[in-house]
Structure formats: C-alpha cells, structure tokens
Amino acid sequence: MTLSLPPLAALELDSHTLRIVQAIDRSGSITAAARALGYSQPAISQHLRRLEGRIGMPIVHRVGRRVRLTDAGLVLVRHARAVTLALDAAANELAELSGLHAGRVRLAAFPTASATLVPGIVGELAIDHPGVEVSYLEAEPPEALRSLHAHESDLAVVFRYPGESEAPEEGAGALETWDLGRDEMLVVLGEGSGLAASDAIDLADLAEERWIAGCPQCRGRLLAVCERDGFVPRIGYETDNFVAVMRMVQAGLGVALLPGLALEATPLPAGVVARPTTRGDYRTVQLAALRSERRSPVLSATIDLIRGRGRR
Amino acid sequence: MTLSLPPLAALELDSHTLRIVQAIDRSGSITAAARALGYSQPAISQHLRRLEGRIGMPIVHRVGRRVRLTDAGLVLVRHARAVTLALDAAANELAELSGLHAGRVRLAAFPTASATLVPGIVGELAIDHPGVEVSYLEAEPPEALRSLHAHESDLAVVFRYPGESEAPEEGAGALETWDLGRDEMLVVLGEGSGLAASDAIDLADLAEERWIAGCPQCRGRLLAVCERDGFVPRIGYETDNFVAVMRMVQAGLGVALLPGLALEATPLPAGVVARPTTRGDYRTVQLAALRSERRSPVLSATIDLIRGRGRR
DNA sequence: AACGATCCATAACGAGGGGTTATCGATCTG
DNA sequence: CAGATCGATAACCCCTCGTTATGGATCGTT
Structure with a gap:
C-alpha cells in the first residue's frame, strides 16, 4: 500500500x-x-x-x-x-x-543608591546569608516598580517625595512598602556665595539665581518646591550626572538642589558647599515588594535585614 | 555584583x-x-x-x-x-x-477483502482523489473495530452474519455503519459428490460428511447454521487458509462453507464446485466509521466512493 | 530610476546534545 | 545464594541545531 x-x-x-x-x-x-x-x-x-x-x-x-x-x-x-x-x-x-533551598533575591534600586545603600545591603546579606544570590538592576523608581509588577525583581529601593502617592500603574495596590528613612534635599552652591555661611537656606533667597536641574524626577521636585516658595526657578542647565552638576556649581554656572545620597556617593569638589533648606526638604527612601501571603523565607529575611539597616 | x-x-x-x-x-x-x-x-x-x-x-x-x-x-x-x-x-x-489538504484515510479490512474489495477501493481513490494517501491494516472484524475505537483507523470493512449485533465493546454505539452488500456463503465440495449437480444444497444432506472449518468466526457460523438445520457437523480439519481448505476439498478430505469473497480471491481448483445453500445463507459486508458530526471532506468522500462501489 | 536598508532563504560548517551499547553495582526474589 | 531486575556511568557517535556568510526579493527614500 x-x-x-x-x-x-x-x-x-x-x-x-x-x-x-x-x-x-x-x-x-x-x-x-x-x-x-x-x-x-x-x-x-x-x-x-x-x-x-x-x-x-x-x-x-x-x-x-x-x-x-x-x-x-x-x-x-x-x-x-x-x-x-x-x-x-x-x-x-x-x-x-x-x-526554599538555595536563596535568590533580585534587587532593583535607583542610581544614587547603587553607590551608597546597595553595597551595604549586599555585603550584609553575604555575611548573614551566604547561600543567597543577589542580582541587581539599577533603575529609577518608575522602572524599578515596573520590574516588580513584571516579576523581574523581588525588591525595589525607591524614593518618594512628600505628598506623592504610588505611581498610578495598574496593580499599584499590589505593593507592600517599608520606609527606610529620609534623604535630605540639599542646596549646592559656591562657598563664595553670600548665603554659603548660613546653616540653612531659604530657597526664596535664590530666586534670582540660575539653577542646574537634575534627573526628570528631581527636576519635577525642584519646580514644585520653588513654586511653594513663590517663584519659578530659571533653569539654565540640565543633566542627570550629579558629578557634572557639582562641577557646574564649582564653575559658578548656577546652584542646584541635590539629594543627600548623591553627596554620600560623590564628595563635593573644592569651593562647593551643601546646606539643607530652611523648610527641611527631603525625600523618603522606601523598600517595595509585591504584596504576598507566602514569601520565600530568603526574601522575608532579606526584607528584614534591609529594614534593619534603614533604621540605623 | x-x-x-x-x-x-x-x-x-x-x-x-x-x-x-x-x-x-x-x-x-x-x-x-x-x-x-x-x-x-x-x-x-x-x-x-x-x-x-x-x-x-x-x-x-x-x-x-x-x-x-x-x-x-x-x-x-x-x-x-x-x-x-x-x-x-x-x-x-x-x-x-x-x-483537509493532503488527504489520509486509514483503512482496515478482513483478509478476503484484501484481495477483492480493497484493491478496487484504493485504485478508485487513486483515480478520483490522487492526493489521498491510504494506509491499510488487514484485520478480522473484531480487531478492525477496535482499531476504529482506538483512532488507529478511520474506516473498517467488516462482515456480520444475520442476527449478530455489534460487538459489545465499550463505545459500540459510537459507530456508524453502511451495508455494502451480501457475501454469499457457498458450500464447497467435490464435483464427484452426488449433490454437485444441484443448483443449491440443503446443508442437512451433508450431515454425515466431514467438514473443514475456516477462520474462528467462520467456524462459529458453521456451527450455528448446521444447528439450525438440525445437526452437528463433524469437523475433521481446521485452517484459516482458504487455499488450503479448497485443496483439502479437492483431495476428498471433506466439504466446507466458504464466503463468496474467498472464491473471488482464489479460483476453485479443478474438480471442486461451489453451490449456495438452499436457505441462501450469507453474511453482510459493512463499512464502519466512528460516528462524527464533522468528518474531514476526504473521509466523507472516501465513504461515498466505497458505498457507491458496494452498490454496483 | 537608483540605491540602501530590511527581511527571508539557503549553504557550509561545527559543536555538542542526546541517543546507543556495554558494563557494573545494588537490590530483591525464589 | 544465585539469578533477575533496576539504575548509574562510560564510551562512542550521529545528527540536530545553532552559527556566519551570502544572495535574492522587497520596500522606502532620494
């Protein structure tokens, strides 16, 4: 056939x-x-x-x-x-x-945390939980939160300014967050400035200065706090690069408002000082994870460790 | 990291x-x-x-x-x-x-159909439906029906004696069957026999003869029709091989009851004649397929072709 | 109309995945 | 205790399935 x-x-x-x-x-x-x-x-x-x-x-x-x-x-x-x-x-x-057996934690955090918080977190995990492997994604908060929702990260270190709610993304209510502390926003200006001798600076006194704006979220915050204090900042330059920001201040090109973590990561160059605002502006650093009734023991242990570090 | x-x-x-x-x-x-x-x-x-x-x-x-x-x-x-x-x-x-596109039909049929019905079916399919591939399984009716239920065959050519119902297998009601015609049961005996001149033979006249039984289902049928006619046949030999059966009749070893298809497949040897019974015994040849509301067009076409051949 | 970019198909090649047989050790049964 | 059974491993090799290179067809831009 x-x-x-x-x-x-x-x-x-x-x-x-x-x-x-x-x-x-x-x-x-x-x-x-x-x-x-x-x-x-x-x-x-x-x-x-x-x-x-x-x-x-x-x-x-x-x-x-x-x-x-x-x-x-x-x-x-x-x-x-x-x-x-x-x-x-x-x-x-x-x-x-x-x-359950081997331990893996996927961490995402914003750039200034990369050089400040993250090495400490990973170092302590290595000591307390040697079997845990940590993978790291550097991402600004919106992207870090997206990676949580997409199950591409287990934990995200993000920051949030006072008054901001969680990003209006689908599933936002699915997050569980823990505050890790405040990160002061500091005015960065030349030490030759008349205000450099003050312990704290009223932003309104800088209304006529040229400003150097940072990352998109930072720039948005700058606009918001200046509007609160009654003026619109004249932004002459923009860059995400904090080192570049400080160099421009050093060169007399303007003033800036930077987070304290950025200064922890990179020392101020000569002739540049940093002062808090008289209103004590800050942002809150938070740890976020998807809400879950049954986290792996390793992930729960990692959350506890990070929260413990944040309180010190 | x-x-x-x-x-x-x-x-x-x-x-x-x-x-x-x-x-x-x-x-x-x-x-x-x-x-x-x-x-x-x-x-x-x-x-x-x-x-x-x-x-x-x-x-x-x-x-x-x-x-x-x-x-x-x-x-x-x-x-x-x-x-x-x-x-x-x-x-x-x-x-x-x-x-739908290429056409495949898996056909199962009993041995005497192999040499008679099946070549004609496949030949006609090759002419009318050149794209259709036919695979063929030679199987006695019980096994052929099992291969339908097991989805190992699409069509089965089977035979059924009057009064027999479908095999009491699970799912028997799932079959759809079409009669293809009657296959006469013929008495095969030596032409020297006193009965050889008759147009039809009363089985009771052969009550004292030795019988050569065929396949298990054929043997079962032999026993049934002889009992109907009031005697128990003396079965001296048994073989599935129809050619062997005819040679034994030729050698004067006994008489037999064979299906007409067997004689179509293999001509009678010299000195042997075949006569119908006076009661007109026969078996029905049927085409069977699993009941389905949506058969492939190729399978439907094949069923129609085979049914058309069966009516001629 | 010409040209460059883009997409798919094919050829040639090679690595290694994944199968085989042979064999050995451990376990279980009669 | 011997033989059967089951799984693990080694050695071997085939061929699957990937790569790069390349060419042809199509499409968009100039």
Missing part, C-alpha cells in the same frame, strides 16, 4: 516550536522573533523548514519581504499559550521550590 | 522533559518509562541527570532498586498534563488540517 503519515506523536510538536511560532505571531517577522528569543534569524527560519518537513504543511508563507502565518501556523499559536503558560507555571514553581 | 540564577526561561523546561517525568510517574520506574516512550533506560536516566544539573535539584531519588519522584519531580508531573494535553490537541488539530 501507499506510504502513510506517521502517528501523531511523530509530529513531534514540542514547546520550543510553539514558543517560536508564538514569537512570530507577536512580533510580525522571523527576524524580530529571533531577536526576542535570542537566536539568529536563520536559526528560526531553518527550524520552521524542518517543522514544515515533519508535518507536511507550511507554517508561514511569504508576503513581500515578510511572512504571514498559515492556518497551520495559527493552529499552533492558538495552542502555544496553554503550553507556555503551563511550562512557565512549572518553572516558577520550581524556582520557588529552589528558592 | 554576584552571579545570579538564570532567568526562568533558562531553566529550559521543555515538553519532552515533562513527558518523561509523567511517564515515570505513571509507570513507576525509569526502565518502564523508557519502554513506554520508546527509549533505552540510560537515555532517560541521563536526561534526568542533565535536567537536575540545570535546575539544581534532584528530580528522582533512589529507593532500593527503584526511584521515587522528589517534590521537584512532582511539581513537573502536576504541570505535565496541561502541557501534554495542549500539545496533543495541537497535533490533533494539525492532523485534521492535514487531512
């Missing part, structure tokens, strides 16, 4: 295949799918050719210089979600199980 | 792994799982070692000369069902889609 098709199992559908087809569906091209999955474009193209050979039907067909999924390809996409969700659920559960 | 665990995707859980762990759970041993999956025992053992290396936890632990799944192994088993069901659903849907 004539040759027959192999049994269903021999179609050898596997999860890798479904991830590939799913990525093509999402991204619209083989090249983009390859990038998303971490392969070269020919790797994906050849995988599709081999699959098409096994099942005897095309999975994609050419439309100009791009491809479109065929009916067979769409069949695979429809089932890919169930397969990848179940595999990811299994991987997550294994990771939790592994966490 | 310290090294971190790979992202979840790098845990590289794949469907093959889940099938393996599922098979171990079901069968109780690595050896049995290997057999079930078609691999050697070391193949499965080594797969588990590599997996354990990737995820950093044991999947099985030794208990005497057998193994037991660890907590991690049980995590995988719990997710395996969802993964394998989705993969199998995808494969099934692909197979259906494949049937």
Whole structure:
C-alpha cells in the first residue's frame, strides 16, 4: 500500500516550536522573533523548514519581504499559550521550590543608591546569608516598580517625595512598602556665595539665581518646591550626572538642589558647599515588594535585614 | 555584583522533559518509562541527570532498586498534563488540517477483502482523489473495530452474519455503519459428490460428511447454521487458509462453507464446485466509521466512493 | 530610476546534545 | 545464594541545531 503519515506523536510538536511560532505571531517577522528569543534569524527560519518537513504543511508563507502565518501556523499559536503558560507555571514553581533551598533575591534600586545603600545591603546579606544570590538592576523608581509588577525583581529601593502617592500603574495596590528613612534635599552652591555661611537656606533667597536641574524626577521636585516658595526657578542647565552638576556649581554656572545620597556617593569638589533648606526638604527612601501571603523565607529575611539597616 | 540564577526561561523546561517525568510517574520506574516512550533506560536516566544539573535539584531519588519522584519531580508531573494535553490537541488539530489538504484515510479490512474489495477501493481513490494517501491494516472484524475505537483507523470493512449485533465493546454505539452488500456463503465440495449437480444444497444432506472449518468466526457460523438445520457437523480439519481448505476439498478430505469473497480471491481448483445453500445463507459486508458530526471532506468522500462501489 | 536598508532563504560548517551499547553495582526474589 | 531486575556511568557517535556568510526579493527614500 501507499506510504502513510506517521502517528501523531511523530509530529513531534514540542514547546520550543510553539514558543517560536508564538514569537512570530507577536512580533510580525522571523527576524524580530529571533531577536526576542535570542537566536539568529536563520536559526528560526531553518527550524520552521524542518517543522514544515515533519508535518507536511507550511507554517508561514511569504508576503513581500515578510511572512504571514498559515492556518497551520495559527493552529499552533492558538495552542502555544496553554503550553507556555503551563511550562512557565512549572518553572516558577520550581524556582520557588529552589528558592526554599538555595536563596535568590533580585534587587532593583535607583542610581544614587547603587553607590551608597546597595553595597551595604549586599555585603550584609553575604555575611548573614551566604547561600543567597543577589542580582541587581539599577533603575529609577518608575522602572524599578515596573520590574516588580513584571516579576523581574523581588525588591525595589525607591524614593518618594512628600505628598506623592504610588505611581498610578495598574496593580499599584499590589505593593507592600517599608520606609527606610529620609534623604535630605540639599542646596549646592559656591562657598563664595553670600548665603554659603548660613546653616540653612531659604530657597526664596535664590530666586534670582540660575539653577542646574537634575534627573526628570528631581527636576519635577525642584519646580514644585520653588513654586511653594513663590517663584519659578530659571533653569539654565540640565543633566542627570550629579558629578557634572557639582562641577557646574564649582564653575559658578548656577546652584542646584541635590539629594543627600548623591553627596554620600560623590564628595563635593573644592569651593562647593551643601546646606539643607530652611523648610527641611527631603525625600523618603522606601523598600517595595509585591504584596504576598507566602514569601520565600530568603526574601522575608532579606526584607528584614534591609529594614534593619534603614533604621540605623 | 554576584552571579545570579538564570532567568526562568533558562531553566529550559521543555515538553519532552515533562513527558518523561509523567511517564515515570505513571509507570513507576525509569526502565518502564523508557519502554513506554520508546527509549533505552540510560537515555532517560541521563536526561534526568542533565535536567537536575540545570535546575539544581534532584528530580528522582533512589529507593532500593527503584526511584521515587522528589517534590521537584512532582511539581513537573502536576504541570505535565496541561502541557501534554495542549500539545496533543495541537497535533490533533494539525492532523485534521492535514487531512483537509493532503488527504489520509486509514483503512482496515478482513483478509478476503484484501484481495477483492480493497484493491478496487484504493485504485478508485487513486483515480478520483490522487492526493489521498491510504494506509491499510488487514484485520478480522473484531480487531478492525477496535482499531476504529482506538483512532488507529478511520474506516473498517467488516462482515456480520444475520442476527449478530455489534460487538459489545465499550463505545459500540459510537459507530456508524453502511451495508455494502451480501457475501454469499457457498458450500464447497467435490464435483464427484452426488449433490454437485444441484443448483443449491440443503446443508442437512451433508450431515454425515466431514467438514473443514475456516477462520474462528467462520467456524462459529458453521456451527450455528448446521444447528439450525438440525445437526452437528463433524469437523475433521481446521485452517484459516482458504487455499488450503479448497485443496483439502479437492483431495476428498471433506466439504466446507466458504464466503463468496474467498472464491473471488482464489479460483476453485479443478474438480471442486461451489453451490449456495438452499436457505441462501450469507453474511453482510459493512463499512464502519466512528460516528462524527464533522468528518474531514476526504473521509466523507472516501465513504461515498466505497458505498457507491458496494452498490454496483 | 537608483540605491540602501530590511527581511527571508539557503549553504557550509561545527559543536555538542542526546541517543546507543556495554558494563557494573545494588537490590530483591525464589 | 544465585539469578533477575533496576539504575548509574562510560564510551562512542550521529545528527540536530545553532552559527556566519551570502544572495535574492522587497520596500522606502532620494
């Protein structure tokens, strides 16, 4: 008799295949799918050719210089979600199980914390919990919070100015936060300035000065506190680079309002002083995690350690 | 920063792994799982070692000369069902889609049909539906029906004697059958016999003859019709081989009751004649398929073709 | 119309994953 | 106690599946 098709199992559908087809569906091209999955474009193209050979039907067909999924390809996409969700659920559960045994904490924190808080946290974890591995992502607070929601980080060190609520992101109520302390906002100015001798500076006295603005969130805060004190700052320069900010102050190009952690990280250059404001402006540094009824013991221990450090 | 665990995707859980762990759970041993999956025992053992290396936890632990799944192994088993069901659903849907385009029909039929009905069916399919591939399983009716229920065949050509109902197998009501015609049961005897001149033979006239029985189902039928006619046949020989049956009749060793299809397949040897019974005994040849609301067009077309042939 | 960028397909190549057989040690059963 | 059974490991090798290189087709811009 004539040759027959192999049994269903021999179609050898596997999860890798479904991830590939799913990525093509999402991204619209083989090249983009390859990038998303971490392969070269020919790797994906050849995988599709081999699959098409096994099942005897095309999975994609050419439309100009791009491809479109065929009916067979769409069949695979429809089932890919169930397969990848179940595999990811299994991987997550294994990771939790592994966490019970091995310990892993993924930490995200803003740049000034990188050089100040984070080394201390990691150092203390290394002493108290030698089996714990810490991975670190440097991210400004909005991105750090997003990485929590995306389950890409376990903990985030963020800051928040008085009066600000949590970012109005979807799922914001899912966070649990702990205050780690206040980070003073300091006026940075040349020591030759008439105000440099004061213990604290009334911002209104600097209304006629040129200002050097920092990061977008810092700049927003600067505008807010100056408006509170009755003036709009004349911003001559903008840079995220705190070192550059201080150099510009040293060069007499203006004054700035910087967080205390930035000065902990980088000493003031000669001829530059830092003074608190007369209103005692500050921001609160916080630790955030997704609310959970069952955290891994390692994560709970890490939260306790960081909170303990924050209180000292 | 310290090294971190790979992202979840790098845990590289794949469907093959889940099938393996599922098979171990079901069968109780690595050896049995290997057999079930078609691999050697070391193949499965080594797969588990590599997996354990990737995820950093044991999947099985030794208990005497057998193994037991660890907590991690049980995590995988719990997710395996969802993964394998989705993969199998995808494969099934692909197979259906494949049937729509390429055409595949898996036919099962009893031996005398092999040499008579089946070549005609396949030949006509080849003409009318060149894209259709036909696979063929030669099987007596009980086994052919089982292969339908097991989704190993799409169609079965079977025979049924008057008064017989469908086999009392689970799911028997799931079948749909079409009569293809009657297959006369013929008395095969030496032409030297006093009865050879008759147009039809009363079985009771052969009550004193020795009988040569055929296949188990044929033998059962022989016993039934002789009992109906008031005697018990003296069965001197038994063989499934119709050619052998006819040679024995030729040699004067006895008489037989054979289906007409058998005689279509193999001409009578010299000195042997075939006559219907006076009661007109016959069996009905039927086509059977699982009842379905949505058959593939190819399968529907094949059923129509076979039914059309059966009416001619 | 020409040119450069982008996308996909294919060829050639090589690494190593993953299977095999052979074998050994431990366990269990008769 | 001997033989059967199960799992682990070693050695070997095939071929899957990735890479880079390259070419053809398509599309957008000048």
